[in-house]
Amino acid sequence: MKLIELRDICKTYYMGEITVPVLKGISLEVERGEMIALMGASGSGKSTLMNILGCLDRPSSGEFWFDGEEISKISNDARARIRNRKIGFVFQNFNLLARTSALDNVIMPLSYTADHLNEREMRKRGIDALRRLGLEDRMHHEPAKLSGGQQQRVAIARALVNKPPVIFADEPTGNLDSHTSDEVLRLFQELNEKEGMTIILVTHSEEVASHAKRSIHIHDGQILAGAFTHLKEVERGVA
């Protein structure tokens, strides 16, 4: 079964009299265990698509199947629940809470889920996630005392803590030097290959996209290439 399936998704913004169509009929599929790069120049609708995929925004029309559910018209609270349980976010600027220990940052999403987790289990999950990223000795450090790469790893640990099937990484290496960028991208590859996690990288850099197995190119609100897995080879051939 496909993890994500978009059918003719449109998104139009209304600014007074003017209507601005940003996404003009997007259809795409993502299988479980894929690692995908979502590429496009700024203004191409890449961010809007990312927001819709990440359940932060609602499409104006079209169908959005996520993990077997049609979720294009569900309520805000239901979308919050999906974000919490099924999606991990990694941001360009890390978005860690200042003056809050790495561990507290990591277990923060659990406080919005955990109807069945007590405080001790929450901390254990947080420590496990940090250990997986080799940060268990830094768990009581505040973000300001960590390097950029370490901060991004804390952010990834936070994305992993709820064991979601998919991780959205929005320019995850945008604020990192090339060495740590490589490190972080390898980490994503590892998660994808060893644990079968679906990873969607949003980027404008070919270099980053080269780590993914498939690239979806978006331009002017439409997908140029890479929307469907089975078309991949065909498109390559055509190009």
Next chain:
Amino acid sequence: MKARRTLLTAFLAIRRNPLRSLLTTFGIVIGVAAVIAMMEIGNGSSSAIAKSFESMGANTIMVMPASTTNSGISQGTGSSMKLSPGDCDAIIKECPAVAAAAPVVRGRAQIIYGGKNWSPSYIYGSTPDFLKVREWSELEEGECFTDKDVMNSNKVCLLGKTIANELFEGESAIGKEIRVKNVTFRVVGVLKKKGANMMGMDQDDVLLVPWTTLKYRVSGSKLSTSASESSSSSTNSLSSIYPDASSLYPEKSSTQSADTLLFVRFANVDEITVAAKSQEDVSEAIKEIKGVLRERHRIKNGNEDDFSIRDMAEIIRTLSATTGLIKNLLLCVAMISLFVGGVGIMNIMLVSVTERTREIGLRMAVGARSSDILRQFLTEAVTLCLVGGAIGITLGHGSSYLVNFVLNWPVETSPGAIIAAILVSTGVGVIFGFYPAWKASKLDPIEALRYE
């Protein structure tokens, strides 16, 4: 989101900016501290004031016989003779709101000591309890006459300070003998100076003797007029009132009884003076006394009382109006300072929401619903207010005790004020924290995440 986690998150958020949090709560701290200190000092002073009013007689109740009408001519208040010492005993025994009661017989006479004479403003015949009712138990010298003196109608007396000064001019009055209408009294004590009463009369110009002595040994105008009234309580011995007392007059033979026209003496008293346990108990005490006396006097429902009860209602009303005014003023000040404190909280919470827009966006992105955000910010505001309230209570309590220690002002711990302070600071947190929290919960996660 569990309550404990919410609270923990609030504490974490507050701890992230300790100085600001402290300054934010300062309004609440000062407001609550002021309320607590003022309430404690205010309560202390108002009970001190109440005590001094009590010593002036604010909790005394006077029970007088009602007026009688003789051939259509009213005889004025106190002309009925229905009030007996037995009524007084019944009041003491049956009214729980009454602290003490004493029968009073009044007289008017000249006192003579050696070559000097003096007419006191008041001559009272009563029991030792009279001093308890008037809160006058401390004596300048000597001691009070006893219940035994009353039973035996002994010729002993207490002098007010004014009389002692007039007649004895500095020498001790104890053991000296004075004459009142040709009856010799031994002075057993001198009362402490009390000064003028609320009507400006000198309260120290008083001669106090056992009521039986005044009634039966000192002949007065009252006694001769009384003779015209017929009453079932007539007696010429005290045996019916005080069974153990010796009889005042030798038994008469039947011939003597037949020959002599007997002066009938009555055991009625002019007034019963009663002290309620406290000012608040006065009206309750009046109700109880009324019940007891109506029953003892066998007054049918619907018939008028044959006695009248008076208290210092006017004084009490003034007193409670004054303390009420002070309390309301304090409440106003408290409300204003808490309001100001609340505005401070709201201001900082609004700044905090703006400042933490990205954090809110992030929390929403990882799955916080708007109700979670609302609850989190509300909890934060209430926690701030409660912490401020707790500090304020400690500070207020401490400073009122400091005032007590340094200035020696009376203070009184007020649990009501503490509970009110806690409730009010919670309320302030909810009211002034709600708008910023609501604003935070309505943020759009996409906008919030992009906010710089």
